[in-house]
Amino acid sequence: MDVLNVEYMLGLVPVLLRYLPLTLQLAGIGMVLALILACLFAVVRVLRIPVLNQLTIVFISFFRGTPLLVQLFLFYYGLPQLFSALTVIDGVTATVMGLTMHFSAYMAESIRAAIVGVDRSQTEAALSIGMTNGQLMRRIVLPQATRVALPTLMNYFIDMIKATSLAFTLGVTELMGATQKEAAGSFLYFEAFIVAAIMYWIVVELLSKLQNYLEIRLNKAYNR
Amino acid sequence: MIKLASLSKHFGKTVVLDGIDLTIEKGEIVVIIGPSGTGKSTLLRCINFLEQPTSGTMTVGDLTVDVNRASRADILAMRRQTAFVFQNYALFANKTALQNIAERLLVVDKWPKEKAYQRAREILEQIGLADKADAYPASMSGGQQQRVGIGRAMAAGAEVILFDEPTSSLDPEWVEEVLGLMKQLASERQTMMVVTHEMSFARDVADRVIFIDGGHIVEQGPPSEIFHNPKDPRTKDFLKKILATNPV
Numbered sequence: 001m002d003v004l005n006v007e008y009m010l011g012l013v014p015v016l017l018r019y020l021p022l023t024l025q026l027a028g029i030g031m032v033l034a035l036i037l038a039c040l041f042a043v044v045r046v047l048r049i050p051v052l053n054q055l056t057i058v059f060i061s062f063f064r065g066t067p068l069l070v071q072l073f074l075f076y077y078g079l080p081q082l083f084s085a086l087t088v089i090d091g092v093t094a095t096v097m098g099l100t101m102h103f104s105a106y107m108a109e110s111i112r113a114a115i116v117g118v119d120r121s122q123t124e125a126a127l128s129i130g131m132t133n134g135q136l137m138r139r140i141v142l143p144q145a146t147r148v149a150l151p152t153l154m155n156y157f158i159d160m161i162k163a164t165s166l167a168f169t170l171g172v173t174e175l176m177g178a179t180q181k182e183a184a185g186s187f188l189y190f191e192a193f194i195v196a197a198i199m200y201w202i203v204v205e206l207l208s209k210l211q212n213y214l215e216i217r218l219n220k221a222y223n224r
Numbered sequence: 225m226i227k228l229a230s231l232s233k234h235f236g237k238t239v240v241l242d243g244i245d246l247t248i249e250k251g252e253i254v255v256i257i258g259p260s261g262t263g264k265s266t267l268l269r270c271i272n273f274l275e276q277p278t279s280g281t282m283t284v285g286d287l288t289v290d291v292n293r294a295s296r297a298d299i300l301a302m303r304r305q306t307a308f309v310f311q312n313y314a315l316f317a318n319k320t321a322l323q324n325i326a327e328r329l330l331v332v333d334k335w336p337k338e339k340a341y342q343r344a345r346e347i348l349e350q351i352g353l354a355d356k357a358d359a360y361p362a363s364m365s366g367g368q369q370q371r372v373g374i375g376r377a378m379a380a381g382a383e384v385i386l387f388d389e390p391t392s393s394l395d396p397e398w399v400e401e402v403l404g405l406m407k408q409l410a411s412e413r414q415t416m417m418v419v420t421h422e423m424s425f426a427r428d429v430a431d432r433v434i435f436i437d438g439g440h441i442v443e444q445g446p447p448s449e450i451f452h453n454p455k456d457p458r459t460k461d462f463l464k465k466i467l468a469t470n471p472v
Contacts, residue, residue: 125314128272129328129380130304139331143318221318221360 009191012182016195019178024203026092026164026174030099031157034107037100041108043137046115056108063105069166072098076170091170103160110152114145147218154211158204165200175199225250226271226384226415231280231291233266233439240266242439243280248384251413255426255447258436259462264419265311267436268386271417272308273299285383304332307377311389313369315361315376321368322348322357325375347375351405367398371405378409385409387418423470427451435459 041060044052063071076094080087089097118141126136168177175196183192226248233241240263248254256264270277270291271284277291284305289298315324326344329335335343348354351371361369370390377385387406391399403425410416410429420426426433426447433450435443435458443456454460 119317121310121312121314122316124274125308125310125316125376128274128303128308128310129376130300130332131328132300135331139327140316140318147318221320222362223360 005188005191008186008188009195012192012195015182016175016178016199019173019175020199023164023175026095026099026167027161030096030103030160033100034104037104038107038111041104042111042115045112060105060108063101068098068102068163069169071102072166072170091167091172094170095164095167095172099160099163103156107153107156110149111145114149115141117148118144150214150218154207158207161203162200227283229281231270231282232278233270233275234278240439241270244441246441248415248417250415252415253410253429253431254417254434255430256417256419256434256436257426262437263439264436265388268388268417268419272306272386273302305383307380307382307385309373309377309385309387309390311392313373315369315372317361320358320360321353321372324372325379328379344379347378351375365398366394367401370394370402374405384415384417387416389419391420391422421466421470423466435462
């Protein structure tokens with residue numbers, strides 16, 4: 001076995017760090033949009049709003065039932081072929097679209113389960129003082145569901161950060177894309193990819209810390 | 225004033241309330257008794273529209289609705305006139321005692337924050353829990369939670385407070401403090417409808433006791449009459465059973 005080229009690895013760190021912000025942006029924007037979409041889907045499903053409910057079921061089924069990579073290729077290569085106006089979709093946009101729709105489908109189901117899990121008496125109490133459905137969702141049910149859903153949602157966020165690496169297949173130079181290029185130039189594949197792996201790992205570890213902090217905060221109301 | 229006319233509730237083919245006619249004057253304390261599963265709770269829940277009644281009309285204050293034609297706005301208005309105290313307290317788990325009481329004033333009545341919290345603090349004072357303002361329900365005893373539940377109902381300034389077995393979930397040690405608070409409200413002539421198995425409360429506090437069985441009002445009258453001189457054999461039978469385990 002050859003000795004690891006540690007010097008090369010250390011030199012690679014600042015190079016790859018320049019591409020980390022794009023990775024975080026893809027995941028950050030994807031997560032915010034996916035959360036909004038997932039909350040809407042979940043409410044539609046819980047309240048069984050006609051038509052929208054059926055459309056949501058089909059949407060969730062498709063985006064959970066097909067691989068993310070296939071979805072990304074559909075958005076990036078497929079749609080512009082059908083609609084020439086969509087050739088403006090660049091790799092970054094297609095990635096954000098794909099991540100948003102794919103993960104919103106998963107998250108909608110966890111949020112729905114968390115909403116359904118909130119005790120019925122909470123809804124009745126809110127109705128009894130004259131709240132509207134919107135008010136009781138916003139002020140009573142969703143805050144309580146958030147606490148239940150948080151660990152699962154953080155898991156999806158972690159998954160999404162790693163899934164941004166698929167963007168390199170659409171020609172986006174984020175952390176994975178940059179690593180690929182560096183490795184192809186130096187032929188030091190192991191060194192390059194282990195540096196990238198450690199970077200993803202550190203980001204995810206920091207997120208786990210954030211998760212612990214949020215869980216403690218959200219559990220404040222439930223400690224005896 | 226509250227007036228129910230031919231109020232009925234069916235669950236599928238089961239008739240739970242069968243044409244209830246009832247008038248309650250402002251300031252009256254009414255206690256509803258009867259065997260389990262005879263529609264006592266359903267009656268209260270219908271008045272608050274937690275259950276959609278099947279037919280009949282209801283008047284609360286200056287609002288009258290035919291339950292079949294009640295619009296969404298009618299139902300909201302009716303709920304806002306009638307406050308509900310739940311058997312299992314049902315405090316908002318994500319809100320403090322103070323927030324539980326202020327919630328309705330803030331969200332439903334759209335009071336400014338300062339005024340709503342000011343009022344909520346006054347109520348906490350009245351229910352003897354001023355020191356629990358920032359406590360969450362999970363950290364309070366059952367008795368304290370139910371007192372906050374009553375405080376939440378008081379904040380509404382509602383025409384009537386509906387109590388659905390308010391002490392049934394409580395450990396015996398907390399029952400007295402909740403009944404005490406209810407007596408205090410009664411002495412202020414807050415209109416109340418109380419479903420309970422606490423016969424001593426009915427005897428000491430009620431202006432009128434209503435015995436319900438099989439979805440009908442079987443008998444009603446002042447407590448002295450109902451407890452000492454019941455007319456209907458079903459009332460006699462029920463009282464005999466309940467007083468044996470729950471003496472007045």
